[in-house]
Amino acid sequence: MAHEVRGVIARKKGEPVSLETIIVPDPGPGEALVRVQACGVCHTDLHYREGGINDDFPFLLGHEAAGIVEEVGVGVTDVAPGDFVILNWRAVCGQCRACSRGRPWYCFATHNATQKMTLADGTELSPALGIGAFAEKTLVAAGQCTKVDPAASPAAAGLLGCGIMAGIGAAINTGGVNRGDSVAVIGCGGVGNAAIAGARLAGAAKIIAVDIDDRKLQWARDFGATHTVNSSAADPVEAIRELTGGDGADVVVEAVGRPETYEQAFYARDLAGTVVLVGVPTPDMRIDLPLLDVFGRGGALKSSWYGDCLPSRDFPMLIDLYKQGRLDLDGFVSETIGLDDVEAAFGKMHRGEVLRSVVML
Template identity: 75%
Template sequence: MPHEVRAVVAAKKGAPVEVQTIVVPDPGPGEALVAVQACGVCHTDLHYRDGAVTDDFPFLLGHEAAGTIEAVGEGVTGLSPGDYVVLAWRAPCGGCRSCRRGRPWYCFDSRTAGRPMTLLDGTPLTNALGIGAFAEKTLVAAGQAVKVDPAARPEAAALIGCGVMAGYGAAVNTGRVGRGDSVAVIGCGGVGNAAIAGACLNGAMKVIAVDIDDRKLDQAERFGATHTVNSRGTDPVEAVRALTDGHGVDIAIDAVGRPETFRQAFSMRDHAGLLVQVGVPTPDSTVELPLLDVFSRGGAIKSSWYGDCLPSRDFPFLIDQYLYGLLDLGGFVTETIALDQVEEAFAKMHRGEVLRSVVVL
């Protein structure tokens, strides 16, 4: 029997989001019905609302979520009603050429639910990142639901589903930060601070946080930054070089995704250093670099997709790090809100007032 639940819908480009009643079907083969307990308000949801991702309106927003399994469809193994899960927007298929080569974090055919959730009039909804979890219940592919320790508070656990995983993975999985490395992170929002936390947990000796907002730099110190640079009035490249004996850092992480921050990260690397791009650029962004510098500086430039994570491996690990007191997930939660406060949360995000607002149901 279909389920009528409250959810946050972006009806048209740029319009304020609305709480509407939607219809969620029972799970079919390979699917799971999840009762959502918490869902973080991520910048990607704002991109969807503004039509910057696709124009397939109306959207069911929300993708950074934790909850419990309510029902599973035919053929689902490893999940049962009552299981506590974090939802992943990448669920490796196991059969594409990337998965067959042992690189499931680059899966080209990631699984999502096969049937749409709809408005009451039957209009299909496009789920943000294949999830749609600003809702009392959501339907996902079973592989998107990753079991984790139920001792983790939902509002903290939810953040593993996107921002924290993206930032932590950018440092640990993509950047391969190791003991003694020096790291610079440009942009100290949720993703950037997760990169800082990941770098510290993996043994970085020096972690330099770069931002234009002193409030965010103060937060970065909470997550382990050893040095901070306010780039509003300071050349961040020169400042990072001054903090590294003139050499630059081993790994520079751009968690903003603007052409200027990309160029800064490129230039603040040490010889043969690594640039990791995890901030999401706008579709019209371009960057120009002197080809001789690309060649002569050596090293590498790598994009980090979802922190190059394998959710079934990385989600439980990060939850355990949180429960052991090693990863301060609670520090990312600025406020908890209700479904009807998501539009206000977008405004706070735009003003830089929050790391994460988290909808709690």
């Protein structure tokens, strides 16, 4: 029988969210019903509310989550009731051209649950990133569930489901940071600080954090930045070059998603260095770079999709590092809140007051 639970809904563009009754179906073939324990408030959820993703309202928000599998549908073998899982929004298909070439982290045919969750009146909901986890229970494709060690804190573990994985993966998977490298990270919110933590894990010798907010720069130091630059007071390109012997950084991670910061990243890297774009731009944004500079500086300009992660590989490994004390996931949890506090949390996030507010259920 269907499950009647509470969920956070965005009904119209730009309007405050509401806490409403939703109907969650029993899992069908290939699906899993998950009792959500924790879900981070990610900027992507705010993008959905503001109509920045699409206009398929109403949305069931929330996607950065961990919880317990309650039921599974026919054909599900990788997870079972009682498993502690992190939810992901790129359940790989195993059959597309990327998967068949051994690059499943680029899967071009990721999938979600087939059945729709609805409002009490039958209105179909669009779950954020195919998850919809600002709810007591949610329905996902079984491949969106990654089993991890249940000893991990749900509040910390759930953050790997989106922003923290995106940042760590941008540094390690996409940027290929190696031991002894110099790394600069522009934008020190949740994703940027996760990139700093990833660079530290990879053994970078110099990690330069850039932001306009001294509070965020202090957070960056806590996660492993060796140097900080307040770009409201200093030219970040010149500062990064000065800190790297005049050369520029080996890898520059742009975690803002704006043309001006991308240009800074482009010129702040060393010759043959790598720029990684993990900040999410809006559809109207454009960049204008001299093509000769693109050619002459060499190296690589990359975009990072979800940190180019493979959840089945990366989530358990990062949870192990967390348990060993080598990855401070707890440090990203600024506060824990309830479902009815999500709208206020959007305001705190927009003002840069928190790294992550985490809804606990």
